Amino acid sequence: MAQAPVLTPQATDFPRWYQDVITKAELADNGPVRGTMVIRPYAYAIWERMQAEVDARIKAAGAENAYFPLFIPESYLTREADHVEGFSPELAVVTVAGGKELEEPVVIRPTSETVIGEFMAKWVQSYRDLPLRLNQWANVVRWEMRTRIFLRTSEFLWQEGHTAHASQQDAHRYARSILDDVYADFMEGELAVPVLRGIKTRRERFAGAINTFACEAMMRDGKALQMGTSHELGQNFARAFDIGFLDETGARQLCWTTSWGVSTRMMGGMIMCHGDDAGLRVPPRVAGTQVVVLVVRDDDAGTVSAAARDLVAQLAGSGVRVRLDADVSKAFGRRATDWELKGVPVRIELGPRDLEAGDATVVRRDQSGKSVLPLAELPARVAGLLAEIQTALFEDAAARLRGATADVSSVADAREAAATGFARMPFRAVGESGEDELAEAALTVRCLQTADGGVPTDEHDEDLVAIIGRSY
RNA sequence: CGGGGAGUAGCGCAGUUUGGUUAGCGCGCCACGUUCGGGACGUGGAGGCCGGGAGUUCAAAUCUCCCCUCCCCGACCA
Incomplete structure (x- = not known):
């Protein structure tokens, strides 16, 4: 009667449980090259559902799909200083093709701000061309030091949106609407994963961005997973790629750009947010088989x-x-x-x-x-x-998130609280030194919120609240 | 990249310390039969370049060197 457990119980060894469920539910296999994965049909059907729902929201937000090349001239990456510094350690570079050494090495895209920037510069001439809103579904490659299937793989699938706007305010509003109306709406409504929305601290920000918005979710082991980000790139890329336009007065202006993405990492989030000791619990709205x-x-x-x-x-x-x-x-x-x-x-x-x-x-x-x-x-x-199950999964996860989030007032207390979940404390009381101190305990500020849990405009806002946790 | 663990059949493992018949076991797979309302049982079978390469040796899964991959903990990230 009493069978051996099908999976390693979550409480025994959560990472092992994750590995087990991926294998036994036939979600994915490791690929032959370091850090790569094969997504099996059962998981791919779920990914297709995710794509369909995210894509519909992206289109509703006014962006159009396009496709840019996998290969990027190495020189493009170096044009934006922070960007190249952030990405060069993890680039895969092609130096030989067709049996010959290439004159200029070619980078396999880690993200496409640079190529897309190059073409935006061509396509945008007048204020009448703005906003320009593009999205692409693609694979990208980042040679990460440590990989984990779905959460951090050398190659992953994602959607990356890139927009150019006439004003900072417009770019800001758009990046926010992607966060709210596309990402958070999808994650909570379809994935049944409650997310905390906020901005990243300076050190957690995207390479080349002036402001990063993020959705953070809590997994069943209390760790945080960044489920999606939306960046305000200021004029950094517009300057590097000369994305400019003539305004109503005939004056030449630089654009304000944004970029935003969600990836197959969401599959990992779905697994770790809902799965239990008997296996996966797929939310009906994204289930390939309901x-x-x-x-x-x-x-x-x-x-x-x-x-x-x-x-x-x-x-x-x-x-x-x-x-x-x-x-x-x-x-x-x-x-x-x-x-x-x-x-x-x-x-x-x-x-x-x-x-x-x-x-x-x-x-x-x-x-x-x-x-x-x-x-x-x-x-x-x-x-x-099915609708009841969808709601129940969300409520279950939301209750867990609430229960495992503690208000604290010092970094020391945050370290204790974040051992099992999230800690909330005034960002003022953390400071630069506090972030260093947290890092020693493998903790990070996942995001900054306003006092009432809202999304701040930027890091200069008063009374910011830091959400602190261990992260994947 | 640093520290720890591990690669033997699809999966999980034994065998390696002390080299020596034809490399085993459980699950799974195939055939037949009996079963069947929560992981069935019997009988018979298929399936291995023992992670890869180089070496030592009469002889290597086992010893030496190099490389690759995976898992855990850090630093990096969607």
């Missing part, structure tokens, strides 16, 4: 499988992403645990007994226990059930 109809056992005539196929067809017809598991040659318990491991939100079990009674057994992945519902009612009830 419902699995599982044939418990069948008779010789195949009556149960036929009924299950019929149910699957009805659910699919009403827009539910549903899958049939009629593989009765495998033990029922095995299949049940496997679907739990994969975190499919709803499992509908159908066997001869259910069928005879005109029922089906329904199991929610976010709760323990089963309920029996009339088979005929299911098509009408599943959508509501």
